[in-house]
Amino acid sequence: MFDHTTAPFRLNPGYRLQYEEAQQCQVLLYPEGLVKLSDTAAEILGRCLEPITRERLIAELQRDYPDADSLSDDVREFLNDARRQDWIVAAED
């Protein structure tokens, strides 16, 4: 069982992240379903298309959004959820 708090991860390759004109938001597509994403969720997952570590992801977001409060806690919580739902999986290697 991989641990996303230490090992690199990426968006589940079976999932597809895209902007939907009809819904006016980013969505995550998976076999037989779809979830609408908040802007924040889409921003995070959009940075997981290539393997990345949690630490690096948080650092990147803090660099790009220096004014966001409690960013690292929010990202950690989101990633825990994303891991549970298999949105992110272990990056190979």
Add this chain to the structure above:
Amino acid sequence: MWLLAELTYACPLQCPYCSNPLQLPASRKRELSTGEWLRVMREARKLGAVQLGFSGGEPLVRQDLGELIAAADGMGFYCNLITSAIGLNEARIAEFREAGIRHIQISFQGSDRETNARFGGSDSFEHKLAMTRETIRQGIPLGLNFVLHRHNIHQVSDFLHLAEGLGAEFVELANTQYYAWALHNRDQLLPSAAQLEEAEAAANRFRQRHRGNMRALFVAPDYYERRPKKCSNGWGTTFITITPEGDVLPCQSARAIEGLEFPNVRQDSLENIWRGSSLFQKFRGTDWMQEPCASCPEKENDLGGCRCQAFLLTGDAHATDPICELSPEHHRVGDAIRAAQAHAEAGEDAVPLLFRNTANARKLATAEA
């Protein structure tokens, strides 16, 4: 929104619970061309459809399937292939993978070679196993679909072990739903309450013992429920089915309802059909309801159940789905269960299963005329 593309009604299998119409399929020459499918898919994307299922019959019969997948993926669809695996090989899996297929669902008719051949009408078990392994080897997310009825429902546990051994991520234990060929063969297919209970318990036991990565979904036949299933998430809200010849339906079974007119993509755009056709408006919302649905506090939950089933069991598509115990016609469901039990007790060969093939479709057409 979901687009279900029924590419062809041609199929190498003869399953007696097939959801395709009982009528003889039209000539393959009448099927939508590659170009017509591309136009329809573009129109569906514009309407907001994102999930696309390639189905049939057997969609692998279409030689342009790879081309359709590639185009659909390019348009932003999430492409699912729903197949028996007959016609699949290593090269075609690679072609579909390259084209952008996201998920493949392979159906099984039994958990062993003999049962699978008996109900599929084709000795395909070893091939299905090989193609399941190959799909997984090539890294394409895969689900297995096991269609249950009273002659194979005791195999649930065997099938789950088989699926786990193959490395499947997802298994759907789908009880036959009684439409089309399945409805015609209902006396021979409907399981007893005891069989159903044991199968569901077997699925639960498996889930408890195996906390692995495989998810298993058990779909019960609605004949044993007290409330009906919601009409395809709401008539004309989520699903568009397109038949091989281009008829547009709100669900796979809607052609069962007599007296409806079905618009066709050769005559009109999908947008006009979706927004303006009388077919898609007919059972949208709740205004069409009669009693006891109209004043029922639960009407938004299930929307009165399945319109096709209401028609098939009562002759009135506006009626409450008789699965609902509040329906004045609910006794019809009990009658069906008793008839199936009587048939089982009389010996299974009293009336043989009618397999879905051209000869039998012709026989039915002659009998009706």
